[in-house]
Amino acid sequence: xxxxxxKEILLMGFYQPHEALSRFLVSAQQEFKIPIRYLQEYAAxxxxxxxxxxxxxxxxxxxxxxxxxxxxxxSEFPLQEMLEFRQQHGDVHSFVILGTTANRTQxxxxxxxxxxxxxxxxxxxxxxxxxxxxEIINCGIYLFTPAIFQHIGEVxxxxxxxxxxEESSNGWQRAEVIRLEQDVFTALAGSRKLYVYKTDGFWxxxxxxxxxxxxxxxxxxxxxxxxxxxxxxxxPGGPVIRGNVYIHPTASIDSTAxxxxxxxxxxxxxxxAGVRVRESIVLHGASLHxxxxxxxxxxxxxxxxxxxxxxxxxxxxxxxxxPYAKIDSETLFRDGRLTPSITILGCSVTIPAEVVIxxxxxxxxxxxxxxxxxxxxx
Amino acid sequence: VTRVxxxxxxxxxxxxxxxxxICRFVEKPRVFVSNKINAGLYIFNPGILQRIQLRPTSIExxxxxxxxxxxxxxxMELQGFWMDIGQPKDFLTGMCxxxxxxxxxxxxxxxxxxxVVGNVLVDxxxxxxxxxxxxxxVTIGAGVVVEDGVRIKRCTVLEGACIRSHSWLExxxxxxxxxxxxxxxxxxxTVLGEDVIVNDELYxxxxxxxxxxxxAESVPEPRIIx
Numbered sequence: 265x266x267x268x269x270x271k272e273i274l275l276m277g278f279y280q281p282h283e284a285l286s287r288f289l290v291s292a293q294q295e296f297k298i299p300i301r302y303l304q305e306y307a308a309x310x311x312x313x314x315x316x317x318x319x320x321x322x323x324x325x326x327x328x329x330x331x332x333x334x335x336x337x338x339s340e341f342p343l344q345e346m347l348e349f350r351q352q353h354g355d356v357h358s359f360v361i362l363g364t365t366a367n368r369t370q371x372x373x374x375x376x377x378x379x380x381x382x383x384x385x386x387x388x389x390x391x392x393x394x395x396x397x398x399e400i401i402n403c404g405i406y407l408f409t410p411a412i413f414q415h416i417g418e419v420x421x422x423x424x425x426x427x428x429x430e431e432s433s434n435g436w437q438r439a440e441v442i443r444l445e446q447d448v449f450t451a452l453a454g455s456r457k458l459y460v461y462k463t464d465g466f467w468x469x470x471x472x473x474x475x476x477x478x479x480x481x482x483x484x485x486x487x488x489x490x491x492x493x494x495x496x497x498x499x500p501g502g503p504v505i506r507g508n509v510y511i512h513p514t515a516s517i518d519s520t521a522x523x524x525x526x527x528x529x530x531x532x533x534x535x536x537a538g539v540r541v542r543e544s545i546v547l548h549g550a551s552l553h554x555x556x557x558x559x560x561x562x563x564x565x566x567x568x569x570x571x572x573x574x575x576x577x578x579x580x581x582x583x584x585x586x587p588y589a590k591i592d593s594e595t596l597f598r599d600g601r602l603t604p605s606i607t608i609l610g611c612s613v614t615i616p617a618e619v620v621i622x623x624x625x626x627x628x629x630x631x632x633x634x635x636x637x638x639x640x641x642x
Numbered sequence: 643v644t645r646v647x648x649x650x651x652x653x654x655x656x657x658x659x660x661x662x663x664i665c666r667f668v669e670k671p672r673v674f675v676s677n678k679i680n681a682g683l684y685i686f687n688p689g690i691l692q693r694i695q696l697r698p699t700s701i702e703x704x705x706x707x708x709x710x711x712x713x714x715x716x717x718m719e720l721q722g723f724w725m726d727i728g729q730p731k732d733f734l735t736g737m738c739x740x741x742x743x744x745x746x747x748x749x750x751x752x753x754x755x756x757x758v759v760g761n762v763l764v765d766x767x768x769x770x771x772x773x774x775x776x777x778x779x780v781t782i783g784a785g786v787v788v789e790d791g792v793r794i795k796r797c798t799v800l801e802g803a804c805i806r807s808h809s810w811l812e813x814x815x816x817x818x819x820x821x822x823x824x825x826x827x828x829x830x831x832t833v834l835g836e837d838v839i840v841n842d843e844l845y846x847x848x849x850x851x852x853x854x855x856x857x858a859e860s861v862p863e864p865r866i867i868x
Contacts, residue, residue, distance in 0.1 A: 537773070538791040538808040540825045540843060554773070555791045555808040557825040557843060572793045572810045574827045574845060576860075618793065618810060620827060620845065622862060637862065 267343045271325060273300040276314045277335075280304070312442035316416045323410050328356070332444075334404030338479035340465035340486065346407045349461040353384050359412060361386065361449070362405040363460040364467045367588045368396055374469075374590075375402030375445050378453075379460045386458040391445040399588070400460065402445065403467050411457075412448075419447040471593045473625075474606030476562060478581055478591050480545055481526040484508035496523070503535070512548070536571075543579060553617070561607040564628065569609075570617030577607030578623050602638045643678040643717045644724040652679035652726070653702060657717045664715040667707060681720050730815055730833045730850070737798055738779045753782075771807065789824075806842070817853065830864065 279285070281302055293300050303321060305314045315322060315332060322330055331343055342362070350360050363377050376397040378388035390397050423439035442448070452458040466482045469475065487494045488508050496502075496509040503517045507525025511517060515533040523529070523541050530548035535541070538555045549566035552558060556569050560577035569575055582589035594603050607621060610628030615621060622637040630641055643655050654676050657664045668675050680702065693705050709715045723743055725736030741761035744751055753764040753776075760778025764770065768782045771790035779796045782788070786799050789807035797811050802819040805811065809826040815833045816822060822834075823842035832846045835853035840846065844857060848864025851857060855867055 540808065542843070555793070555810070555825075557808070557827070559843065572808075574810070574825075576845065618812075620829075622845070 267347070270298060271327065273298060274318070274322065275300065275302045275335075276305065276318065277302070278305045278308045308441070310441045310443045312416050312419070312444035312448055313440045316413060316420060316442055317440060319413045319416075323413075327410065329407060329409050332406045332408060336470045337404045337467065338470055338482055339403060339405060339467045340463070341405065342461075342463055342465060343407075345463075346405075346461050349384075350407060350459070354459045357409055357411055357457070359409065359452070359458050360407040361458065361460050362403040363400045363462045364403050364464070365399050365462070365588045366401045366590055367586055368399060370588075370590050370592075371399050371401050372396065373593075375449070376400065377402060377460050379462075384459050384461070385456055386449070386453045386460050389445070389449040389453040389458075391443075391450070400462060402449075403463070404469075406444075415448055415452060416442055416444075419451075468591055469593070472580075472605070473562065473608050474577065474580060475591055475593075476545060477526070477543055477560065477579065477606055480528050481508070481543070484510060484526060484528070518554075530565075547611075562609065564609045564611040564613055566611055567609045567613040567615070569615045570619070572618045573615050574620045574622075575607055575609070575615060576620070576622050578604035580605060602640065604638065644681040644720040645677050646679050646724075647677075649674070649677050649679050654679055655717050662716045662718060663713055664706075664710045664717050666710055667702070669703075678717065678719065681724050682726075683720070731813075731831045733815065734779075734796055734798065734813055734831065737781060738796065741779055741781070765801075783818075832861075 281304060285302060289300050289302060303318050305317065309317060333341070346360050346362060350358055354360070361377065366374060372393055375389060375391045376393055377386055377400045378398045379386055379400060388397070419442050420439060427439050449458065466486065468479055468482060470479050484495065485508060494510060496505045496511045498505045501519055503519055503521040503523055505524055506522065509524040509527045511529045512531045512533070514531050515529045515535070517529070517535040518537045518539065520537045521535045521539040526543045527541050528545045529535065530546055530550070532549050533546050534551045536552055536554040539552050541558045544558050544561045544563065546552070546563045547565045550563045551568045553569060553571040555572045557574045558569065560579050561575045563569065580592060580594055582591050594605065596603060602623065604623040607623060608625045609615070610626055610630070612629045613626045614631040616632060619632065619635040621635065624636045624639045624641060626632065626641045632641065646652065650670055650672065652670070654668045654671050655664055655678050656666050656668065656676050699705065706715060723739040725732055725739055727733040727736040741763060744763065745761050751763065753762040757775045758777055759775060762777040762780045764782040765784040765786065767784045768786040770776060770788045771792065773790050774788055774792045776794050780794050782799045783801035785802045787804045789805065791808040792805050793810045795812040797814045797816065799805065799816045800818045803816045805822045806824040808824055809822055812829045813831050814828045817834045817836045817838060819836060820834045820838045822828070822840045823844065825843045826840050828846040830848040832849045834840070834851045837854045838851045839856045841858050845860040845862060846857070847862055849861040850866045852868040857867065861867065
């Protein structure tokens with residue numbers, strides 16, 4: 265909303281709209297003073313199909329350009345810089361992809377971009393190659409003009425023609441499934457229409473639930489530089505704060521609790537006496553009773569953790585010694601066992617007193633009666 | 643001798659019912675022979691010394707069988723509690739039995755007060771902080787410091803140890819002069835040798851830690867740290 269000239273925000277997804285989403289839209293609109301709408305895809309249409317399907321909505325109001333941001337990334341979102349870059353390097357009809365640097369091994373997991381060193385024009389694009397192409401990877405953040413729909417439309421026509429050859433009832437729907445990366449960018453590379461803006465700012469994929477903890481650390485770190493007043497401070501009579509900690513104003517925290525580093529406490533949360541929270545996210549309405557220890561965990565809305573309980577997960581952070589290392593998306597199971605990961609408590613979970621919950625995922629509304637380790641609790 | 647539920651783990655004694663004279667010993671019998679085992683308490687006539695040569699000797703394996711044959715050995719059944727406390731797990735069980743007998747015979751020696759549950763024995767020189775819940779079945783040695791908000795169940799805490807605040811201990815043996823950090827969770831017969839330091843916020847499950855070690859990482863599954 266701070267980008268000048270930003271007129272509207274559209275959220276696009278395959279999820280059914282529900283109350284939490286509506287409330288979020290209302291409060292976001294009030295806070296940022298910009299129209300925000302949710303458009304629901306009728307089927308999962310791939311990374312390009314959704315925006316093509318809703319192209320009229322996007323262009324209504326005469327937009328001269330628009331940003332597309334994948335919701336599963338965390339970033340500094342240098343939108344203003346992308347606009348300026350386009351003015352300098354391309355022309356008003358160019359498209360810009362935000363890129364960042366990865367290490368040689370991990371780059372293969374992303375879209376790889378080869379760019380002209382002077383003009384930053386994208387000469388070659390490959391999505392998840394099996395051999396090394398480039399360390400510059402696609403961040404999933406784009407700046408387009410209405411002209412993009414022409415290129416996506418060509419893919420749609422091609423799909424329709426291919427599927428017309430098959431006899432199937434959902435051919436038309438399948439034609440609308442369009443992958444921006446494989447279908448559109450690969451074709452646009454080398455055509456002097458696509459450019460890459462490289463950023464060194466923080467960026468990470470958020471593919472697994474546990475990655476939210478790593479992303480939270482990046483954002484809290486950003487706040488400590490750009491908006492330090494949002495973070496909690498050590499005050500006499502208040503809890504002990506170590507490192508970057510966010511506490512919602514309506515949360516109530518006992519003065520003997522020790523929070524941080526990398527902790528986010530949501531709305532209306534209660535934290536009892538002698539509680540230790542580190543590298544965790546506590547969502548709104550949750551209650552942590554006295555002497556609990558919560559490490560590397562996401563505590564779901566309205567959950568309760570009983571006295572002296574220990575709820576702990578295992579972080580999967582990228583190698584801290586490699587500046588370009590990215591978070592791995594680990595498989596859920598390895599050698600027949602659950603890979604140790606961030607512990608997640610679903611909404612309204614009750615953890616009894618004095619137990620230990622280690623590397624486990626607890627589905628919503630469960631009331632546990634004993635300790636669990638390395639388990640998914642249904 | 644004492645009566646046990648699982649005699650096959652021990653050396654079994656076969657004796658005459660009315661006189662108590664021992665007929666023979668059977669070491670760890672595979673089939674049931676008797677449920678009375680050697681409790682390890684003996685009273686001897688000084689004459690027994692004539693039977694022992696000046697070399698390493700096992701009295702149970704070498705001396706007793708000969709004496710039994712000669713009808714010189716008698717068994718008395720022990721009343722009250724008995725436990726072989728060679729293993730840490732059994733030591734804790736034995737501790738519970740001892741505290742239970744103390745409750746029956748000398749209840750005034752046991753500790754009581756806010757935050758004390760069940761049978762708890764605390765040395766007068768030990769200090770226990772606020773908002774702790776200690777017990778059941780806990781023994782706390784001389785000069786031990788237990789800080790605020792600590793929960794201890796079924797443990798032995800030896801002399802000079804310090805348990806820092808908000809920690810949770812169950813079925814553990816904490817050695818002399820140990821320091822257990824804040825928000826530590828120890829369970830499942832974790833044994834700390836003398837002068838072991840456990841850092842804050844760790845989880846020890848069945849860790850057996852040799853003396854003078856420093857523990858900086860959690861031990862989620864039982865193992866020996868040396």
